[in-house]
Amino acid sequence: MKTISLFLFSMILACSNTTSDSRVGSYEESEIYSDVAPASSFEISEKSSAPQVLQEQKIIKTGNLRFQTRDLEKTHGKVKQLVSRYNGILQSDRSGKGYNEEYLNLTIRIPSENFQVLIDSISQGVAYFDQNDITQQDVSEEYVDLEARLKAKRELENRYLELLKQAKTVKDMLEIERELSSIREEIEARQGRLNYLQNQVSYSTIHLYFYKTTTDKGITTSYGQKMWNAIKSGWNGISLFFLGLLHIWPFFVILLLAVFGVRKYLKRKKKIKE
16 A cells, blocks of 8 residues: 555656646747747837836926006016026016006916926915916826837837848848838937927926006096097097988989979979869
């Protein structure tokens, strides 16, 4: 009985060793075959890079402020001083007049770390905001994705450059250069988008609109001006009326001739009856 048990135990060990050897062999074989490059003509697959660890968020900050001020020039000077103090850029500075108001419309680019402190500094002394909107757009995912794709495209470009060195015929060279041209266009497009996002993240944008009302303070002068405007408007109305009559004078002539003809006809008819 002991002999049979030992025989069975030795068989089990042998089977387990065979199985482990086959697993090791298959694993090594798969690794060998995975390193073999594709056999298609100058078609290199783009290996996606491993996902990167997100170290910091990429946030685009935008502010829209609108308020009334008593002194446009004073507020304008204060804003320019604050922009210079916090290393900002006055991207645009437009002034104008609207209905009963004069205004200044500024676009400010400010380093993102100074965005909130500039907002707070401008807000000091403002009793009421017509508009006070602060938006934050998280572009971290798009930023990391662009970086990973850009890295993969550059690695793909390097592999095609190596193939170009090994090309032996003009046909092969033209085919590889065509692929390189397409890859470089994609690299430039993604690099441009990445640069734009980086710029928007590094420098936040503030759209600032402030105004003052221009209603006349002199009530007597304003009322007299309104009367004068009314007189001029009435005179202009009369002038337009007579000008309109001059335009339709032929109709009056025809109407007078018609009335004269009817009266003459009626008189003649009356005489015949008598």
